Structure formats: C-alpha cells, structure tokens
Amino acid sequence: MSLTLDEARRRAALLADVSYDLALDITATDTFRSRVTVRFDTRGGDTFLELHQAEQLQVTIDGDVVTTGYDGRRIPLAGLAPGKHEVVVDARLRYVADGEGLHVFTDPVDGERYVGAYLGLDATQRLFACFDQLDLKSPITLTVTADPAWTVLTNALPITGTAFAATPPIPCDQLVVAAGPYHSVRWEHRGLPMGWHCRRSLAADLDRDAAELRQVTELCFDHYAEIFTEPYAFDSYDQVFVPELNWGAMENPGCVTVNESMLPRGRVTDDDRRRRAMVIAHEMSHMWFANLVSPVWWEDAWLNESFADYMGFQVAETAAGFPGTRVSFEAAHKPGAYLADRRRSTHPVAPVAEDVPDVATGRTVFDEISYGKGNAVIRQLVTWLGENDFLAGVNAHLTRHRFANATLDDLLSALDAASPRDVHAWAGVWLRTAGHDTIRVTRRDDGVPVLTRDGVRPHRFTVTAYTPELAPVGSRLIDLEAEPVTLPDLAGLVVVPNSHGETFARIALDELSSDAVANGLADLADPLVRAVLWATVPIERLLPGQLPRESSPTLVTAALNRALDELVRRRSVPGALEMIAAACVPTGEPDRQLALAAGLARTTTDIALLRRWLDVDATDLGVPLLPDLRWAVVHRLAELGGIDAPGIESERRRDGTATGELGALTALAARPSAAAKAQAWTTMTGDAGISVRRFGALAAGLWSPSQRELVAPYIPAYLEVSPGLARRGSAFATAVGRAFPALPLTAAELELVREALTGDVPTVLRRRWMDELDDRDGGAAHSLSDQDQPGGHGTAGKV
Template sequence: MAKGFYVSKLAAVFGILFCIAAVSTVIALAIVYAQEKANNNDLLNPSETTTTSGISSSSSSTTTPSDGPWHKYRLPKTLKPYHYDVRLRPVLQLNAQRLYAFHGISEVFFTCNEATSLVIIHSNKLNFTTTPTLRDSAGKPLSVSKVDIVLVTQYLVLHAVNPLEVGKNYSVYTEFDGELADDLAGFYRSEYVEDGETKRIATTQMAATDARKAFPCFDEPAMKATFNITIIHKRDYVALSNMNPIRHNNIIVDRDIWTETVFAKTVKMSTYLVAFVVSQFSSVGDPANSTNRAVRIWGRKKAIEDENQGEYALSITKPILDYFEEYYNTTYPLPKSDQVALPDFSAGAMENWGLITYRETALLFDPAVSSIGNKERVATVVAHELAHQWFGNLVTIRWWNDMWLNEGFASYVEYLGADKAEPSWNIKDLIVLNDVYRVMAVDALVSSHPLTSKEEEVNTPDEINQLFDAISYSKGASVIRMLSSFLSEEVFVKGLGTYLKTFEYDNTVYSDLWTHLQAAVDATSQSLDLPQPVANIMDTWVLQMGFPVVTIDTTTGLVTQKHFLLDSDSTVTRPSEFSYTWIVPMSYSKNASLGNYWLQTSTATVNEFQIHTNEWLLANINVTGYYRVNYDDGNWNKLIAQLEADHTNIPVINRAQIIDDAFNLARAKVVNTRRALDTTRYLWKDAEYMPWQAALSSLNFFKQMFDRSEVYGPMGKYMKQQVRPLFEYFKNMTGNFTTRPESLTDHIHPNLRSAVYCTAVAHGGEAEWNFLWEKFVESDIAQESDKRRAALACSRETWILNRLLEYSLNTSKIRRQDAVSTINSVCSNVIGQSLGWDFVRAKWKTIVNELGGSTFSFRNILHQVTLRFSTDFDLQQLEQFKFDNQESGFGTAAQSLEQAIEKTKANIRWVNENKEMVLNWFKDAIKSENI
C-alpha cells in the first residue's frame, strides 16, 4: 500500500526557494444502518452482542474477555478457510431509507483443525437477512443453538449443537445487506461529476481489516483461501475483480435486466487483497491473449478517452512488471493487471492482487498541466504496488506485527522499478531524502517503536492501522537498502528468489527472509566478510527502535556509537536486549580510497580512521547505512573547507549527508548550531538538487521556530543571497524558464502553477480566493485540483482560512480523502497555524469519528498542527488537549500525539538555547558573504 499523502519534492523545493527568496511565508462518520429488504425476513439490528432471528442472546455489554474466545481479537486456530463463494449486488441509487446499499450472499468453506463447537468469523456492519447456516461438506445444514454478533471484536459466532470433527470440511452460508457508504473502507461508494452528471462507483479498500465489511470472512492475513467472486450490476456498468471475468449473464432483478459478471477462481490469497470495482469507467491497454497478460489503466471516461491521462501509467507498467519478474526470478502469477484511478480513496494506492486501486493523483498524468514531480509520483507508486504483487501478495506476512516487511520492501524496490521505467532520472538516490532522512526525524524520538514487535502486542484494528507509519515504510526501506548494500545486490536477489519460491501462496515471519539470505551468503563465492550471521546483524536493526550516531575521532582513530535521540535529555523507557548497540556496516573514504569496517561494539579503535593534517575522512558513503556520523572538530572543519574550496570532490549524496547530519546533530546538542549553519555557506555554487533539498529541509525547522520572531528577517536575506546565483544558473539553463530540463532533479520546472497560485492568493483578497475556489471546484484533473486546493490555504485573511477549515469537513465541498491534507495546508501557513490548532481542538471528536477510521493520513494531523510549537504555553495546551480527549481517544493518531509532545519539549529547549546565536549568525553571514 502506498503512502496516503504526498508533496512533490520538486514543487516543494521551488516553493521554498521562491518564497524565502521573496522573504515571505508559504503557507468514522457516525454510521447509521438501515435495511433495503431483499425478502420478508426480520433483520438483525445488533447491540453490544446480539443473536439472530429470536435466538436468545448469550452475552451483554458487561461481558469480559475471559467469557469466551469471541472476546479475543485474534481468531482461534480451530478452523482454517480454503475457499469462498461471494455474490454481491451493489445498488447505486438511494433506497427507501435514503441510503445506498449492497446485497450479498456468501459461503465460506473451511477445515476443522481442532474439535470445537464454535464457528467464529469476522463480520462488521453487515445486516443478516436470514439466519446464517452451518453446513457439512455435503451441504447439509447442521444444528446451531444460537448465532451471535459481537460488535467489539467484530465477530459472527455460530454455536454448533454437535462439535465439529477434526479433519472434516464445513461451511457457513449467509445472506446479508450492507450500507454502501462513502467512508472509504470495505465495500464503499465513490462519486464524481462528468458532463454535469453525478456518477457513482462501488469499490473496495479491504486492508487492513475491512474485508469483513463486505462479506463474513476469516479476516487475517494468514487465513489464505481461493475466491469465486460474482458481481451483479446495471448493464451500463463494468465490474472488475482480482481475476478476469469468465462469463456475463443477463438476470432479472426487480423486473429489470441486470448483468451478472462471474470471475475466474482466484489463486490462494489473503482477504485484505480481495477487490472489486463497479463503475462506468473506460480503460486503455491491451486485453489478455495467448501470448501476454492484460495490462489496463482504468479511470473516468473523460480522463482516459479525451485527455489520455492513463497513457503514461500504461507505458511504464509493462517494463516495471518485466523488471520485477527478472528481479524476483518468478513469473507474474496472474493473467492480468488492472489498475484503477478512483476519485475517492483513503491511501495513496492499494496492491489488491490483479486489481490495484489508486488515488487519481497517483495514477493519472496529464502532460499539459502535470508537473515532473507529479510524473515521479505516478512512477514510484506504480512501481511500489507492482512490487507487492510478489512481495506481500504471493508471499504474505503471517500477522500485522511484521507489516514493515511488506511495506518497507516495496518502498525500497519502488526506486528500482521506477529507475527501470525512467533510467535518465537517477531516481534511486532520492531514497536518502525521501525515506532515510524522513524517517530518522521520527526514529530519533523515545516515542518511536521497533520495526517489528511480538504478535500479541498487535491485536485491535487501531493497533494494526497505527503500524502503517513512517517507521514501517521508510525505516523498513532504509534497512533493507542497507542489507542489500552490504550483501551485494546479486546475493540479496538470489536469497530473495529462493524465499519467494519456498513460501509462494503461503505466509512467513520476517526471520524466514534472513534464513534464505544467509543461505545465499553461504553459497556465494564472493568475499562478503560478514562479522556475524545475517539474522544477528539485522535483528539489531529490526528488534530495537532508533539508530546510532557514530562518532569518529580522526586524531586517535577512536570510534563510538550511541543511540541518537533528538532530545538528549529524554529518558528511554523501552528496554532493548541489545542495549541500543547496533552491528553497523561502515563505509568510508580517505585519500580518495574507499574502505569498509564493521562496528560491533559501543567503542573501538580503528587505525584506518586516523588522518594526517592535510586529509579529511568521510564515512557512510552514499548513505547506504542507517546511521548518522559525527567527527572531531578538526575533521568537521576540513570537510566544510573542502566544500567551500571544491565541493565536487565530495559525492553529491554525501554533500547532502554532511548538511543533514550536522543540523540534526545540532538539534540534539551533539555539535553546536553554528557548525550546522556553516555547512550551508558553500551552497551558492552548488546546483545539485540533493544538497539544496537537505539544506531546505533543515532550514525549514528554523522557519517553523522563528517565522514569528526577529530571526526571520535576517534568515530570509541570507537565503536570498544564497539562492540568487542558483536562480540565475537555471534561468540561463532553461532559456529564461522556457525549456523543460531533462533531469528529474533539476530544480526549477517551467510549470510554476503552485507558486503562482499561492502567491496570488496570499497577496489577494476574497475575490482572488473565490476565483481560485471556483477553478478548484470545476477542475477534473486531480493533480491540478490538489495544487489549487493547497494554494487556497495561502490566504492571509484569517476569516477565509477559517472558512476553508470548515469546508474541510464538508464532503460536498472537499472530498473526505482530502480533509486532513486541507487542514494541514492551513496549518503550514504561519497565519493559519493557530487557527488550525483551535479548529482541531474544537472539532476533535468530529474529526476522529469522520476521518479516524477512513483516512490513512489521519495519523499525521497532530504532527502538522503542532510543527511550530516551541513555548511552554504550547506544551501546556497540547497536554491539556491530551487530557480533555482521553475519553474519545486518538485512534491511529495516538502515537503521533506522543511524538508531538516530545518534539515540543525538544523545540522549547532548542529555541531557548539557540535563538540569540542563530540571529547573530545570520546577521554576520549577510555581512560577510560576497557572492
């Protein structure tokens, strides 16, 4: 699954450069169920725990977990499913109760592994129109004493009169209705307007725990089975699912002719990968034939047929699929790959096997209005989801505690797949900025968490969904990249291939991968010189949170490692069996020669790390290791002097590393802040993207801390001074910004829409804002809509920003999927930050109810709204907010709240200690620089 939010790196860079140069600032729905009757049976209207069709209730709201296995969130291991027959009919018109509904018939077949009288399967928000039936292998109904629904754990429980026998097969047959809500979860409804007509879609988002909202199922990743899917729909709609349709039948429903689309039986797969889409979409691509698989891009008819927005994704899908077949040494296991752009979607994309679903911004691309950053987004997300077709779908984690392995791996190889599609971009290097440094900001907190945890620590849907965070995606990608680097790509790929072959259509735990990689190491003739087995090395990175700062004293050769914490005064309460010591693969450059060293202890003396007077040492070449590097003062001075004398002698990635490490070490009080600022002095003569992006990201923290103080004026002047030569360079290179640069990482793109829109709104009033709002409303290109919506938050009028905040929770004005990012955009505006904070506090219960369970970006809302918090009063308000909302809770944002409190405390300390020095440094830098 791709991340649910995105800001173009190129757009962000230009936006920051543009604005700093000008010394200015850029700024569960409460669901009610009703029934559309399919027959005359009474409906089940569940309370805490209820029974169907008059059978007496077995429990109440006072039940305790000890009363039975139905009060545990994990399924018992007594039953194992092997097949489902699922037949669904979505009705995309309002029923008599003014609701959209779907009708379903499902039968799940399973084997009894342990004798039991209980059949427990997942079911959530389904209304059963007949009493669920337990059947034997011949289809004969078996006696059931009662049938319960347990709301807390989302179970359907059948109590068999006679125990089920070990080794025998059984099934549960159900008929049910569900609401086709717009909550972006399970089987849900999406809408769009085309040619003045509102059109509706029935689509799915089953991950992580919402297949149970579409049909009763054993909704855990290890419970793999095959599926026969049948969708009944109006004749002017098209139905898609994981497999190709095998036949279409005309059937009569309520005296009207509907189409019954029957799909081929799926391969063995997890419930969270089941998908179906019913729409009036068009497609571009080729159907399957005897020599090739079908690859098609689906979307709104106008976008696909008239504007050709699916062409780019289509052009890169086949080469990426071909590349991954070679990379994994495994043929793509399905006969087709459909990719669908949805107007409403909670995540960035979802890797449903054979039917990948996307936000429109992550799949559709219009070269007339979309930026190169939009194009990069499409390439990397498509590669990410295609990577999952093997790693995650073919071989699946046993339980969600190892979710990082799925998402971290895909987040790493998405760069390899995108590089195959766009080899001129040099995109593989960007993982350092996009993932390594991004996640280090989170992993440097005591409120971080290890990549993996014990299975029993992850149970509830909220606990599962909290794991879809930067640690799982970006730290996972970072450590897998490090692993591939020290093993070599050849050995890594060989071990990966045997891992996939051994566990295809099955489930694993993360250590299974280590076993296969170790076998590849043992079988290679290469001299890898690993200090310990792969499992021992990697467990230090997987089982404990955080990462080390490695300090090298080049005068003595002494090298040490220590757990790096943003707030050096904080106390780590999470114990570690490794005592926060890592087995660190170190690469270094000395006298233009490269070397490697394994640091296995907290302290060591390495003669090779000693240097002479005229030398400098650089460690962690190309930032392949997941750690920061500190040096003695002498070596820091030499590195900075080298940057100013001839920066090209230091690799581009390491120029970014020197800046990013220095600023973060300064925030943690490992080096002084003056040292960090000194690393930016040379930038006026560096035209490369990565060092500038590292500097801008680091200085963005200064902007957040000081854009309301006297520091901001001198800071803006200094940045204008540094940026001017870069501006002139790209002005000349692009013919006064009329020629598009070929490289992805050339900074300035001729499409300056984001900057123009934001500047116009910021310097305009109500009329300008209303004009852009109308343009936003009428836009049918998602990437363009995103630019306009973000620019609406650039206003300097508080009442206008408040109006936009109110709009964010009105789904008739702003799509539910965009609510959080709209609030975040307002909070990024220095004028809107306090407004956003007040809004979030006042509306928190509503925000949790409407967005907490349906929007993957929800967990980020407290991070963004508190970015500028740096005073004792800010901290007091934040802690009061935590206290006031303990009852309603924080859902998947709970960990984000703890991180916000920790960061606020660190910000207070840092500002108090550094404000005066920073002010004086910028004043002196303006005077002293002659460029």
C-alpha cells in the first residue's frame, strides 16, 4: 500500500503545524525501540499515520491509550475533533538489510557494528510513525540511546549527549541517523561546524583524502554563499561515508550521507576525485533546492535532482578545481538519457502530478530523464536565459518559498519575472513534453554546411569547425529554431554542432564530418568535443581505431561501458567481446592503463594474462591493481574456469573487507558449473534475509553471455519468482530489476518477459522489465521517436 496523490492532498488539507519528538533506542541487536510524539493541528475528521510492520505497538491519543485498527502499515486516527492533538506511538521495529529504514551493518574487518537510518520514498515509516509525505514539512527533535562509545550524527547539533536540537521544518524523509564507532575529521568554516566521517576501518583512507575533502567542501560552500542570496539554513554540515547506501549520496539537511565507493581503497584516480567533487557539489546544492524549498509531490522530484545534477557538474568544473567534470557527464551520463528518452517509459522531465499517482510510481521518476536529461535541460535553460537572469529567478523563488513547498509553476513564474524571454513557453516544449530533437548537418552542392532541427525546441549551442584533417578552425555560439542556419564561412569544413554539450539533442553529422571523426577522433585536442563525438558516432566505427589512441581515461571507461552495454547486452553483435578486448591495450599513463585494463579484464579469454596480473598484483607495465580491478580479474577468471573455490576464498581472505565479501560471492556464482549456478540461485531466492548488496553480487556472477547453456534454465525461474521478491520493498525491487539476465535473449525468452508483464508485477520492477524489452527487442525503436510525432516532441509513455 503506497500513499496515493489523492490521499496526500486530503491529508495536507486536513493538517497543519506538524512536529515530531522522536526517541530511538538502538542498543538491542534484533529490534529497536521507536517512540515518537506527533503534534499537529487538524480541521477535524479522519486521517492516519504510517508505520511499517511494528511490534509491541502502543498508541496514545491526547493522553488516552487507544486500540487502533493497525494493519501493519497504517495507524488510523479516526474522528479527530478540530484543533490541536498529540499522538504518541511507541513500538519496536526490525532493523533492515536493504538500506530502507534503520540499516545495520557489521564490519568484517574489525567486527564493529554500524546503524544508519537511510530514508527516502516510503521509508520514513520504517523508522517511526509519521505523515510520510513531502508537503507536511515539520521540525524534528531527536534523542538516540546508543552505545556511549559511539558517535551519533543527525541533521542537527547535539544539545546534551545524544539529545539533538530541533531541525527547521524539513520533509520527514530527510531525517538521518548515522551511529557507530565513526572516525571523524572536524573543523569550522565561516563559523559553521563541519565534518567528514567514516567507519573506523577506513580511517587511513579518510585521513589520506581529508585535506582535499575539506578544500572541496569549503570551495563549494563559498560558491553557493556567493550565488544564492538565502543563507545556508542549518546549524552544521557533516558528510558521512556510510556502509551499504543504496544511492550515490543523500542530501539530508546538515548531514549528507555518501556511498563508501567514493572513499576508494588504494590509489585515488583523477576520475574518482572528479566524481567525488561532483557529488559534494550536487548534495550541497540540495540544501537550497530540496531542503530549504521542497516539492509538494513527487512529480517535481526532477527539479531537485536536475538542478542538483547540473550544479554538481558545473560547480565541480568551475569552482571546486576539477576541470574535466563536464567531460564525464557528456561521455558517461548523457548517452543513457538519450536512450531512456526513446523508450516507451519515457516521460516529460517535468510530469504533471496526476502522472505520478502514488509514491511507488514516484520511485520510477528517479531515472535518467530526471538526472541526465534534466541536467542537460537545465544547462540549456541557463545558456538560453543567461546565468544572471537564471540566478535572479532562482533566488527570488528560494526567498519566496523559504522552509516551504513549491511547484514548477512557482519557479517558472520567478524565472519569467527575471527574464525578458517567455520561460513558460520554453518550459512547455522542454519540460512538459517527452522526447528530444535531432540537429542535422547537411551540405549544399557548394559544400556549405546547413544546420536544421527535427523538432520544436529552441536551441542555443556551440558549433566548432575543423579542417578535413581535424585541425581546429574555430567555435561560435548559435541559435537554432525553425529556420535552418547556413554557415557559408565553413564551406568544406568538418562541422560539429553542440560541440560543448549545451543542449540536449541527438546529432546527425553529414558524411564528410562523420568520416573525418571516425578516422581521427582521438586526434582532437579538446576532450569535451571528443566526449560529444564518442556519444554521436556509432561505437563500432570508433572502437577499433580510436580507443587504442584515446588519451582520456574518462572517455576510455565511458566508451568501454557503452560498447559492452550496446554491443553485448542489447544488440548481441557477433564477436563483440573479442573486438573490445583487442582494443584494450593497457599502455600510457597509470589512470589510462587502469581504464584499459578494466576493459580487458571484462572481455579477454587469456587466462594466463589474468593469472599473471593476479600473481604480481599489477598490469604488465607495473601499474598496481586497484581492489575493484583485482576483483574484476578474479570474476573473469572464475567465468573462464581459471580459478576454483579455494582460490576465490584465498582472495576473499586477502582482501578482508566488505567489498571482498561481495567480490567473492560474484566470483563463486560466475564459475562455469551447474552446481555453482544452483548454489547462487538458491542463496539469492531462498534466503529471506539476504541483503540487497549480497543479492546483487550473486546476480552479477550468475548471468554470463559465455555460459548460456548453464544459465538459460534460470531465465523463466527469474521471471517467476521476481515479483514476489520485489514486494520486500522498493530497494529490493530495484535490485531484482537490475538482476535481469545480463545476456542476449532469444525471441522466445523475450516473449516470456512480455507474458510475465501481463501479471501482477510491482511498479518498480515493471518499469525495469519494460525498459529491458525496449533495449533488447527493438521496443525503443517503436516508441515515440523524433519522426513519429508532429514537431518531433512526442508524448509521455505510461510506466
């Protein structure tokens, strides 16, 4: 039972002045105590609190203990008189292993226990009884009873011990608790307490990076203090590397949680550092967009994420000192957004509320449209409006709705007032309409290039010209609307539209430009232009000749991931693995070697090479293997039959961390034997308490394109059991969807998927299966494309 839009609207109209006084006791190891006092005003009538699977429940309303019709999810509050009320809900709840609720983790390195409240959609009710919706923002006062030796972190500063000050009004899903023997690095900046925290066993890694983490935090904070007129609204700023977080990071006010993958063991690559700086900038921008001003309902979640994703890449690139961050967006994120926008499940960047009828559907809009496309569309808006007018509108919006909720129309009105341009009309074609345009380069008979647009959106972007030998000639910003743009001074030259990625549109190059790029892409000096072109020209044209010469590790990794996804998983191109392996020659500077070695480790059939790398713990040119790369080598060796269970166990013990535990599970499941597959499948589906991480690790090893005969029987079995597994919760449903068979499927197997979709499939899983069908059987080609609809803009598909 997921909260519906109609229910949320009725409850919001009924209630006001909600506040929570929450006490958690996390000293026991099987269940925890959650006692919350909820105070609110009401117009009178019936409503309900949400609380998931509580035990030993006691409910008091205005001082009287009551018997409720609690059904395991909702506590009815019937016949309330108009006025103020106080409800006390005391219960015991179970810890979780799926990252939604009060998550518990035991560190295999030292046996230490960590407890974290990771909340989000439909998850706050797994921690305490609440009105679990965005537009009932409330102050929350928290007290935590925990091991006195532990550090306890939350959204506010402690008053005494682990009793914390009340937060400003925030959506209840943004509460956070991180408790355990954390290692901390603390300081003050502009009078604000700040800190970075990690598990005790990761202390050396945090200390290694502490100076950089502090510098990036301060640079981002100073930048936002300069561009936003509203001051930072919370009393501290902590950032915590927490174990087993389902997201890359979560923007909890004053206490951001960050996935531990961003604190890598061993050598930290430049890509690691750029990605981490982007995440820091992304989550900090949420302190304004999401926390200070929040959406009313989940249809506007895109605005939080699109704005933050744009700010994350932009601020990391321009303010935090990490040039090349935009390259990673163009190469690794934007192509997935184009693919998502061609599926049946595409939707407008900004859907209307009625297109998100319940919270379960809200979960599905945290996708490539909201992040990748939304980021690109916000960048186009800034380019089209100008940064000054954009920020003037944003600041007016933030001030007008401080500590409140607001809609897209509220933001558009503020932007419209700050700009002479018609922002509402712009939003109609860019935000309220699904699909994307195509920008085409054609040639007149005299060789003059002409730019045209298939679609209805106005575009402002950079055009860059090169000689046929790809020597740079120059760049300029142009506007393209309904009328073609003729470029007579660029006759006979290679032309690259949107070369700096300012807009979101597919690019169709003319034959002269396409051939020149296919033959010499790696020779272009500007990595941003190369990033745009790697995503424009068919990957099989570029891979053999250009990947071995590509100097950017960022672009190497993005190209390899695209090739594996497109040529192996989606299109089943014969000989694709061999072609990819042949292009991966690990030479050059260390980061480039590691990127190419990762591609080779996933595709080679050379057991001797992989064994040699393991034996010396380095590539053939002596670059040490990072832990993730070492486990990729072990995984591939296991697939090829080059390492047995004792060898994998030896690697697990050598690693000794939680990452090693998961890597060993993947490798064991990847072994080419019926017994190994049966064991993995039984553990995945038969263990009711399996964590999301362990389930995903086993699935990663189970499916292998080279082991079709072994794994084919599990395809119908997967389709049969998955709906039941997905009902454990949205996080588990996401993991089950990601566990879709990662190998080419026959027509008969695809038909089995279609048949399964006619049954009762949970929303999150249904969306994933539909997308897999589109990617594999040409369904995306049958969705609304640029040519299918008048004006090339399409309409939203239903999920």
